[in-house]
Amino acid sequence: MINSVKNKDTTGDYNVKPLAAVSDELTTNVVNLTIPINYAGSRLDQTLAKLVPNWSRSRLQTWIAEKRVLVNGQIATAKQLVWGDEHVEIFPLKIAAESPFVAEAIHLNIMEEDETLIIINKPAGLVTHPGNGNWQGTLLNALLHHAPELKNIPRAGIVHRLDKNTTGLLVVAKTLAAQTNLVRQLQQRTVKRDYLALVLGEIKQAGNIDAPIGRHPIHRTKMTVTSKGKPARTNYQVIENFDGCTLLQCSLETGRTHQIRVHLNAIGHALVGDPVYGGKPGKTAQAIAQILIDFPRQALHAQKLALIHPKTEQVNQWEAATPEDINDLLLMLRQNKK
Structure with missing residues (x-):
């Protein structure tokens, strides 16, 4: 013993x-x-x-x-x-370091950084973590170049992910203690994350979606609402209505894979441009329908992030401006608004 x-x-x-x-x-x-x-x-x-x-x-x-x-x-x-x-x-064993990923000089839009955290505004097209055929050119590779000491932190300090074509705010921990603290905050739901989401169809009032999410039984790369899944809850508010679509603010109470995309699709309002869960525009003018069809990615942006700073224990908040492509899309929709 x-x-x-x-x-x-x-x-x-x-x-x-x-x-x-x-x-x-x-x-x-x-x-x-x-x-x-x-x-x-x-x-x-x-x-x-x-x-x-x-x-x-x-x-x-x-x-x-x-x-x-x-x-x-x-x-x-x-x-x-x-x-x-x-x-x-x-009583842990001495173990060799995990196989390191390669540091790569990839530009990062850093909104704030201190000795404990890095707040990043992720662009569309950037994969968060290597895997599934994306072993290079990821946020993790960029982080290892920006802060080489992150090689000593699991997943280079990444505590939550955004899908490849979702833009917006991510927090990265620079110490093991900070990473553990943030993981617990996510589990205890003290991290607040608000997203802008443009969805197909018209939604007139705020609501919430409380439906468990799990792996699709047939299409294993997809998630779905299923009684065998993990609890998932998304709240949404209407920001603006357009012909054929609605701009929402979605707030996460949980953080399941593809949660907003799956939940909104489940209530018949898939995200505009979603290549996996998306649908077709409903009855609307041909010009509007074509604008929505032509948008090349899911119209989802992690706009706001709030958390308790692991070191200062103060609530910190950040907001990322709406990306240019979604701004342009909204402008076209407003110009064609009845």
Whole structure:
């Protein structure tokens, strides 16, 4: 049995404390954390994957199997349930750094940066994270060039994503502590994200969509509303009505993959220009229909972002101007408005 160093944090957040002496196979740090009460009834491995996102769930499961995770001083199992307030100790192995991605000199529109965070206004066409055939030319590659120290942070500090052709605000953490803090804020829904969305059809009043989202059972690259999915909630307000379409402000309570696109499509108002979930313009003038058909991407922009700064603990807010292509689209629609 490994003798641990207790260092319980009264806030419930995990902290790292050096061990007096450890074997060569261990890191020089043991992670101590207290399970928050809102995880009651969850599996240990699933809970730890959320609380310490710097390690993958599979790696945590391996360490649990190797008896490197203790719960209240006892050897744990991956499937055991937690009920809140348990004290957990993790004794991580020394592991080689993850295979690094290549740093690339790609321009970033940085709205604000300090020693803890980077706020980025992402353009259309920029993939957030390498994968699925986009292994270079991504936001992550650009971040590694802009701030090489991010190679030591999982996913180069990225804590949430925007689809390739969605524009707008993203927050990047520059420290592991900040990344963990922001992941928890996302889970606890204290991060506020508002989007501009131009949708097909006319919507006259505000509403909300509360429908679980999961992987499509047949088309595996798509998401869909399904009873087997994870809870998802989107609120929307009407900003402006046009012939054949409506400009909305959408606010996320959850952050599921393609959430706004899937939810709006589910209520019969797909995003203008959406190549995956989009529909065809309804009954409207041919000129308007052609304008909507010709827009080359989903008309979605992450306009506003608000969060509690991990270091100052103050609420910070940012707003990104509407991108030129959506502005031009709105101008054409206004010129053809009855």
